[in-house]
Amino acid sequence: MTLLRLQNLRAGYGGGDIVHGVDLEVAPGEMVALVGPNGAGKSTLLKSIAGVAKVTGGTLMLDDKDLVPLSPAARAQAGAVFMPQDRNVFRTLSVSENLSVSAWGCKDIAQRREEVTALLPTMRPYMHKRAGGLSGGQRQMVALAMALMARPRVLLVDEPTAGLSPLLVGEMLDVLRQLAAAATLGILIVEQNARAALERADRALVLVDGRVVRAGSAAVLAQEPDFGALFFGEAA
Numbered sequence: 001m002t003l004l005r006l007q008n009l010r011a012g013y014g015g016g017d018i019v020h021g022v023d024l025e026v027a028p029g030e031m032v033a034l035v036g037p038n039g040a041g042k043s044t045l046l047k048s049i050a051g052v053a054k055v056t057g058g059t060l061m062l063d064d065k066d067l068v069p070l071s072p073a074a075r076a077q078a079g080a081v082f083m084p085q086d087r088n089v090f091r092t093l094s095v096s097e098n099l100s101v102s103a104w105g106c107k108d109i110a111q112r113r114e115e116v117t118a119l120l121p122t123m124r125p126y127m128h129k130r131a132g133g134l135s136g137g138q139r140q141m142v143a144l145a146m147a148l149m150a151r152p153r154v155l156l157v158d159e160p161t162a163g164l165s166p167l168l169v170g171e172m173l174d175v176l177r178q179l180a181a182a183a184t185l186g187i188l189i190v191e192q193n194a195r196a197a198l199e200r201a202d203r204a205l206v207l208v209d210g211r212v213v214r215a216g217s218a219a220v221l222a223q224e225p226d227f228g229a230l231f232f233g234e235a236a
């Protein structure tokens with residue numbers, strides 16, 4: 001069963017396409033990683049699904065709903081929820097307040113907050129602290145919790161490990177992996193730490209110059225001998 005389906009998707013910011021015809025599918029419970037060199041258009045692709053960048057051609061469906069005509073808020077309500085890379089928490093509010101303001105259209109905010117905290121229990125000790133005073137890793141966890149408050153069906157995660165130590169990179173990716181399975185959530189993640197992402201993802205796509213150059217099982221892609229050298233400038 002497919003949740004999110006892109007066919008020949010083209011997108012950009014109004015000055016010419018940056019994404020040049022991408023096919024991609026995400027199923028419930030599946031974590032799909034989008035990797036590739038800097039400037040390949042990974043974030044733009046994610047933003048075009050969320051409605052922040054403009055789709056200029058192709059199809060973008062969540063179940064049988066066409067997302068293209070919908071506003072970013074309507075796409076989130078339909079279940080396609082975006083977790084931005086930065087400025088993703090209200091620093092002057094407490095963690096608990098950050099969750100409350102993210103509860104779009106939710107009738108029982110306290111209950112939803114409890115459900116989300118149960119999914120991310122490491123947050124419990126700092127629920128009443130100001131978000132601006134948290135560590136980078138804790139803040140990213142709060143941003144993730146805020147996205148979950150909207151009851152996503154597919155979560156669009158833009159570099160959630162930016163600025164984190166290698167240990168925390170692994171922890172954040174593990175949390176996402178477990179979340180996909182536990183909440184039967186589709187996750188599409190853009191990740192700079194390609195190898196760490198491929199270790200956790202089910203499938204992966206390599207984007208270069210706005211085009212998918214490799215796609216398939218993450219474990220198989222990670223084993224390709226030329227993977228790092230071709231796409232990430234690593235020594236062969």
Ligand SMILES: Nc1ncnc2c1ncn2[C@@H]1O[C@H](COP(=O)(O)OP(=O)(O)OP(=O)(O)O)[C@@H](O)[C@H]1O
Nearest residue numbers: 013018036037038039040041042043044045190192
């Ligand atoms: N808001 C914007 N307006 C116009 N062009 C943009 C905008 N954001 C990004 N771009 C351009 O789109 C291209 C792709 O950028 P994008 O951020 O999607 O790549 P990326 O693969 O996510 O790169 P990185 O890994 O460095 O974040 C770049 O040439 C960038 O300059």
